[in-house]
Amino acid sequence: MFKRVLVANRGEIALRVIRACKELGIETVAIYSEADRGAAYLRLADEAYCIGPARAADSYLRIDRVISAAEIGNVQAIHPGYGFLSENPQFADVCRSCNIEFIGPSHEAMALVGDKNAARKLAKQIGVPTVPGSDDVIQSEAHALNLARQIGFPVLIKAAAGGGGRGMRVAVNELALRSGLQQAQAEAEAAFGSPDVYLEKYIEHPRHVEVQVLADLHGNVVHLWERDCTLQRRHQKLVEESPAPNLDPATRQDLCQAAVKLVKAANYTNAGTVEFVLDRQGHFYFIEVNARIQVEHPVTEMVTGIDLIKAQIRVAAGEPLPFRQEDISQRGVAIECRINAEDPEKNFRPTPGEITQLFTPGGFGVRFDSHIHQGYVVSPYYDSLIGKLIVHQPTRSEAIACMQRALAELRIEGIKTTVPLHQKILSHSAFAEGRVDTTFIERTWPS
Ligand code: ADP
Ligand code: ADP
Numbered sequence: 001m002f003k004r005v006l007v008a009n010r011g012e013i014a015l016r017v018i019r020a021c022k023e024l025g026i027e028t029v030a031i032y033s034e035a036d037r038g039a040a041y042l043r044l045a046d047e048a049y050c051i052g053p054a055r056a057a058d059s060y061l062r063i064d065r066v067i068s069a070a071e072i073g074n075v076q077a078i079h080p081g082y083g084f085l086s087e088n089p090q091f092a093d094v095c096r097s098c099n100i101e102f103i104g105p106s107h108e109a110m111a112l113v114g115d116k117n118a119a120r121k122l123a124k125q126i127g128v129p130t131v132p133g134s135d136d137v138i139q140s141e142a143h144a145l146n147l148a149r150q151i152g153f154p155v156l157i158k159a160a161a162g163g164g165g166r167g168m169r170v171a172v173n174e175l176a177l178r179s180g181l182q183q184a185q186a187e188a189e190a191a192f193g194s195p196d197v198y199l200e201k202y203i204e205h206p207r208h209v210e211v212q213v214l215a216d217l218h219g220n221v222v223h224l225w226e227r228d229c230t231l232q233r234r235h236q237k238l239v240e241e242s243p244a245p246n247l248d249p250a251t252r253q254d255l256c257q258a259a260v261k262l263v264k265a266a267n268y269t270n271a272g273t274v275e276f277v278l279d280r281q282g283h284f285y286f287i288e289v290n291a292r293i294q295v296e297h298p299v300t301e302m303v304t305g306i307d308l309i310k311a312q313i314r315v316a317a318g319e320p321l322p323f324r325q326e327d328i329s330q331r332g333v334a335i336e337c338r339i340n341a342e343d344p345e346k347n348f349r350p351t352p353g354e355i356t357q358l359f360t361p362g363g364f365g366v367r368f369d370s371h372i373h374q375g376y377v378v379s380p381y382y383d384s385l386i387g388k389l390i391v392h393q394p395t396r397s398e399a400i401a402c403m404q405r406a407l408a409e410l411r412i413e414g415i416k417t418t419v420p421l422h423q424k425i426l427s428h429s430a431f432a433e434g435r436v437d438t439t440f441i442e443r444t445w446p447s
């Protein structure tokens, strides 16, 4: 097992990784930008190094600086968290050439699935259903128009290197496709460094269901069942749960099998997520693989009882998975609400600033994964996620009641957050009945 691990991230996920390392008896080295200097969670690490100015491009995204901190800190491995360098195959490769274990998949597997179009192609080849669309990146306007005529409007233009809900554009007709295509290519180039885009049929009113997988370095692959992440705004998740409500058992099995098949075909190792959309008829279609730990991993941890961060570290250290597929079951229901520093009434505008008062909820079945505290200043430089409120209860109705109670206890003063919106969602009958789709939030509360 590793003696020392560098945590190449910030905020709640950095704290989450530090906690897992402590329980495994591993020392931690944290890194921080000038904007995060003095953050309370850094004190829980054994060492912490400043790696540059506030802008992520000058600090958390700088491979040279992260590697320097790892060398100075004398670590054997790096946990990348999510976002930042977590899905950067070049970073994984540099780690390997520096003899530092990257806690994640190999850079080859990451490069394969990180190209969303290549992952889609692989899924198709092995018989995993994909959304109808292009076989390759779009070569020309005529190519796009031809395809759209075949699959039918509306279509979605997607960046092959996209992520985080960005780099996607709906085109409802030929005119929109013509004008959208060039813009999408230019945006993809600017945001992700590659102009490649592909087309998918836009599935109307879908659900988002994804499967957590774990694969070790000895050929063992298991799934940890599914998460429902249908409640989104701007293609970004806000509420997640496991198991997925109203999912028929045969579809659940098929989804999980498809995920395992894809992971095996990609030679993928460590933790990963295979994402699908489900149409109104209950057909599922692969959309992408996330080659990292995900924000919403705690709901899976609660229902399966498996600590995914510890599993990632053990797998990277070469240990075989300590369980077989038949040992992994879903017990009870877990729900997570993402607490963001955003104003839901002002189109989710970020609300950086000082948290003047903070009361956090507790009690049976309640987990609050967060790095914030009274006096913490939410920085305008990074993602607006400031905490994750997770509940675990025997049944879904109890989980909803528990979340409502916990949300009512949670008080964050000084800045606007997504808490009031979560209260509305959790008390809505459509949510209680599991009758929501990815457009539910934007349709129900247009702001
Ligand atoms: P999850 O599927 O884990 O919920 P999200 O899509 O919410 O993941 O992304 C998690 C974090 O990673 C967010 O901070 C998001 O902005 C960031 N992220 C994911 N993919 C990319 C990408 N390709 N480029 C930039 N940021 C990304
Ligand atoms: P990202 O890499 O940004 O996470 P995804 O491909 O996972 O992008 O898509 C993000 C979200 O966009 C999905 O969760 C879903 O809500 C929506 N989406 C993606 N593809 C489609 C599609 N073909 N039809 C309808 N909605 C889609």
Ligand code: MG
Pocket: 164, 275, 288
């Ligand atoms: Mg996604």
